[in-house]
Amino acid sequence: MSEWEVRMSTSKGLPYFFNTQTKQSSWEAPSGLTPEQINQLPGAKQYLSKEGGGGANAGKVRASHLLVKHRDSRRPSSWKENNITRSKEEAIDILRQYQAEINGSPEKFAELASIHSDCSSHSNGGDLGWFSRGQMQKPFEDAAYGLEVGAMSDIISTDSGVHLVLRTG
Numbered sequence: 001m002s003e004w005e006v007r008m009s010t011s012k013g014l015p016y017f018f019n020t021q022t023k024q025s026s027w028e029a030p031s032g033l034t035p036e037q038i039n040q041l042p043g044a045k046q047y048l049s050k051e052g053g054g055g056a057n058a059g060k061v062r063a064s065h066l067l068v069k070h071r072d073s074r075r076p077s078s079w080k081e082n083n084i085t086r087s088k089e090e091a092i093d094i095l096r097q098y099q100a101e102i103n104g105s106p107e108k109f110a111e112l113a114s115i116h117s118d119c120s121s122h123s124n125g126g127d128l129g130w131f132s133r134g135q136m137q138k139p140f141e142d143a144a145y146g147l148e149v150g151a152m153s154d155i156i157s158t159d160s161g162v163h164l165v166l167r168t169g
C-alpha cells in the first residue's frame, strides 16, 4: 500500500495510480485498497478529491468543450465562419454526429474540438482551463460540475450555442 501514489496525466488531464517500487501505473485504484486508504495515498488530496483538493484549484473544475454555434447564438460568428446562419436544430444534428464519432474517447474529443469547435478554445483541443462556479454560463457550469473527471455530457445549450462538455479536472 505504501508504495502507491496518485499522479496527474498531463496528456489526458486525468489522475492515475503509480507504484514507486514496481513502476507500474494504472488508471484504476489498486484493488485491495479501501477508499480510506486510497484517500491517504500521496497525491490523493490534490488529484482525487471531487473539486481539486485543497490546492490552488480548490472548488474549481477543469473542462473542455466542443461548441457548435447557430444563428440565435449570442455571437453568431467564430474563427471558422464569419456569419453563422445554421438553425439550432441543424447545430444539434451536427453535434450528434460528433458525439457518435467521439464515442467516449477523450483523445477523439480533443481532436474533433480542435477541428470543429466554434469556440476560440478549439486551438487547445477545447480546453477551457480551471474555473470556479460563477465564471461560465450557468448551464455549462452545472454540466461541468455535475460530471465526474473523465466523463462527457450529453448535448447542452447556452446562449453561445450547443456544446458537448468533457470534465478533465
Ligand SMILES: O=C(N[C@H](Cc1nc2ccccc2[nH]1)C(=O)O)c1cc2ccccc2s1
Residues within 6 Å of the ligand: 065, 067, 075, 118, 119, 120, 121, 127, 128, 129, 136, 137, 140, 158, 160
Ligand atoms: O467564451 C468563450 N468563447 C466564446 C464561445 C463560448 N461560449 C461558452 C460558454 C460556456 C463555456 C465556454 C464557451 N465558449 C467565443 O469564442 O465566442 C471562451 C473562450 C475561451 C478560451 C480559453 C479559455 C476560456 C475560454 S471562454
